[in-house]
Amino acid sequence: MAQKIISISTRGQGLYEFTAEAASFVRANGAAEGLLTVFVRHTSCSLLIQENADPDVRTDLDVFFRRLVPPSSDPSMHWIVHTTEGADDMPAHIKAALTQVSIGIPIIGGRLALGTWQGIYLFEHRDRPHRREIVLHLSA
Amino acid sequence: MAQKIISISTRGQGLYEFTAEAASFVRANGAAEGLLTVFVRHTSCSLLIQENADPDVRTDLDVFFRRLVPPSSDPSMHWIVHTTEGADDMPAHIKAALTQVSIGIPIIGGRLALGTWQGIYLFEHRDRPHRREIVLHLSA
């Protein structure tokens, strides 16, 4: 068993890949078979495994979630009560609820058993820069 | 390794926190490092890690999901076929699909590695009272 906390600096909404950091943590621990659990310690950003080939996929994902959950300043979101931390805050909590806070990824033959096109992303839902903490937990 | 089934009595739609029960299970087993997996044994409620500070966040989350997935009696949901268990039943399955059935939370230094504002919630999607079972699984 091994654990590590990594941090990612975000500069506004969007997807930030950390597949390389996760893979290097797995390699450093030399486990042939096991399970990597990734956990994000925040409620206004989340985790996603998505296509790492065409960057347009990430753009479209980001736009979809912005359209589904617009800022609380948008007339369609007039019912939002929690507005004290800014128009992007409550939508950030909602987008986090719609995606994932933890993901388990098996390790086979010493490597993450990701599919060819899968990358691991932090999905930032706030506008301003943030420093986000992710826990990597490896059980062998 | 340790396991426990806890049950939560719900009184209608909304978020029910059980962070304290999960934390006390972890403490009782005395593991310094490990992983707690939380799993809900139902398909019309789900799990969520969300902000435990301002209760308005939970209200807004609940309202968002009610607006995104209204009862099947709502004209916009005319296409729903599964209505025999009530107007809140099929929307409950949909809301469960949009959130999570299991969450993995690392344990560091004998404590759940939750962020400062993170609480663990059962998200009830049915109107009437229910008794919900959650499995806590600790791997050290």
Place this chain on the structure above:
Amino acid sequence: MAQKIISISTRGQGLYEFTAEAASFVRANGAAEGLLTVFVRHTSCSLLIQENADPDVRTDLDVFFRRLVPPSSDPSMHWIVHTTEGADDMPAHIKAALTQVSIGIPIIGGRLALGTWQGIYLFEHRDRPHRREIVLHLSA
């Protein structure tokens, strides 16, 4: 610890149950207590635990997601950039983001601790037939 990769042939959008395959993998490994992690190696299909009783529930789930995320040929989806792989491709990535890529299910008394009505499904989001790989990871 044990691992197995299973594959599922899909014939268009919808839910494909593989509870029996997962249960038989658990039985074959004879673990009394443990955790099964299910992970899908793709970004245009996903995983779901849902009601396995009334098949209308699966139909309604499928319809909900098609209405929430229509094909990119639909006028409401004019903002989609990633269209080269077909009108069902980007919506498939979005639906995968809205559901789950991995699920952890505790094992109690040698059996998956699923609720009475819970089945494990691959949720296919593409129109054409695909062969999908799922990793089963058992930690005892």
